Amino acid sequence: MTADSNDATARVWRAEAVRRIEADYNRSADTHLIRLDLPRHPGIKLYLKDESSHPTGSLKHRLARSLFLYALCNAWIGPDTCVIEASSGSTAVSEAYFARMLGLRFIAVVPAATAAPKLDAIRFHGGEIHAVDDPRTVYDVAHHLARETGGHYIDQFTYAERATDWRGNNNIAESIFAQMSAEEYPVPTWVVCGAGTGGTSATIGRYISYQRHATRLCVADPVHSVFHRHFADRTAVSLPEGYASCIEGIGRPRVEPSFIPSVIDRMIAVDDDASIGAMRALSHRLGRRVGGSTGTNLVACAQLIDEMSAQGEHGSIVTILCDGGERYGCTYYDNDWLSARQVNWQPPELRMRTLLSAD
Numbered sequence: 001m002t003a004d005s006n007d008a009t010a011r012v013w014r015a016e017a018v019r020r021i022e023a024d025y026n027r028s029a030d031t032h033l034i035r036l037d038l039p040r041h042p043g044i045k046l047y048l049k050d051e052s053s054h055p056t057g058s059l060k061h062r063l064a065r066s067l068f069l070y071a072l073c074n075a076w077i078g079p080d081t082c083v084i085e086a087s088s089g090s091t092a093v094s095e096a097y098f099a100r101m102l103g104l105r106f107i108a109v110v111p112a113a114t115a116a117p118k119l120d121a122i123r124f125h126g127g128e129i130h131a132v133d134d135p136r137t138v139y140d141v142a143h144h145l146a147r148e149t150g151g152h153y154i155d156q157f158t159y160a161e162r163a164t165d166w167r168g169n170n171n172i173a174e175s176i177f178a179q180m181s182a183e184e185y186p187v188p189t190w191v192v193c194g195a196g197t198g199g200t201s202a203t204i205g206r207y208i209s210y211q212r213h214a215t216r217l218c219v220a221d222p223v224h225s226v227f228h229r230h231f232a233d234r235t236a237v238s239l240p241e242g243y244a245s246c247i248e249g250i251g252r253p254r255v256e257p258s259f260i261p262s263v264i265d266r267m268i269a270v271d272d273d274a275s276i277g278a279m280r281a282l283s284h285r286l287g288r289r290v291g292g293s294t295g296t297n298l299v300a301c302a303q304l305i306d307e308m309s310a311q312g313e314h315g316s317i318v319t320i321l322c323d324g325g326e327r328y329g330c331t332y333y334d335n336d337w338l339s340a341r342q343v344n345w346q347p348p349e350l351r352m353r354t355l356l357s358a359d
């Protein structure tokens with residue numbers, strides 16, 4: 001940003017940019033909290049916070065809004081700033097949406113292997129694609145592009161935890177607790193989420209402390225992710241080469257700066273077979289497709305439900321339906337794709353169908 005980022009013209013532009021984001025928000029309804037009755041566990045209620053219903057289809061809609069507001073109010077973005085992100089996924093789709101709203105150029109730095117439907121979604125919202133051969137270089141390339149264009153690298157992995165106002169401003173936690181208020185067990189025993197940037201878990205964990213709730217926060221993490229290793233042993237900061245999970249949006253090979261382990265009460269490691277099986281079973285129960293990380297969350301919920309049941313505990317568990325299944329038609333919902341990767345999803349799907357069975 002130049003030294004004149006606070007002159008009169010810049011202020012006027014910034015005020016208009018913030019107004020547009022707030023006006024868009026005013027026109028939007030909150031996402032649903034879906035209640036699933038579990039006839040096998042009458043004393044335990046399971047809820048899904050359905051983040052697929054945002055205009056850009058995932059929980060990254062909230063993050064992108066927060067990141068843009070944060071960057072705007074820091075005067076990091078002006079009328080001619082090219083906005084750049086390192087993301088092959090939902091974050092870039094949602095950021096492209098907000099960049100277009102503000103009339104800004106947006107470039108997503110993505111690994112060359114990124115699936116076509118995702119690139120199409122980024123382009124659909126007006127974003128440009130900059131593909132790199134080596135996925136590990138996306139951060140450096142994003143920095144470099146920002147320098148070259150005089151742009152701003154918005155950097156979700158660094159800023160997710162601080163861009164979201166964890167005390168309120170309709171963050172996901174405030175929304176969940178408000179929507180739970182008339183339920184049988186309004187204060188959940190557990191909230192379960194995943195971690196990609198770590199922003200969602202940081203927001204929920206801080207909000208629980210701030211509101212002095214008894215709720216505990218559980219993070220469901222792919223087996224091939226560093227986060228649960230780091231949670232157990234803070235000296236573990238990266239994974240050995242070659243470890244990778246196929247669950248998009250969650251699980252990382254390095255501990256991201258926005259991942260805040262101290263606000264988490266427990267982590268459960270989930271293998272990809274179980275995640276995909278749970279995802280399929282939930283899609284069957286809901287009559288529509290959900291994404292893989294929702295399956296990962298559900299597996300952790302099932303474990304907590306078993307434990308609560310064994311203890312004779314009653315209460316509620318809330319988890320997150322992070323995105324829908326539209327972008328995964330040629331991956332998680334393609335049996336050949338799964339078989340080629342030796343994903344053995346059928347036995348866990350059957351087990352999860354039994355838990356979710358409505359009768």
Ligand SMILES: *Cc1c(COP(=O)(O)O)cnc(C)c1O
Pocket residue numbers: 058059060089090091160194195196197198199200201248249250291293294322323
């Ligand atoms: C980003 C993402 C998550 C994890 O959310 P964070 O707040 O980044 O930790 C989970 N599921 C999906 C589909 C995501 O895109």
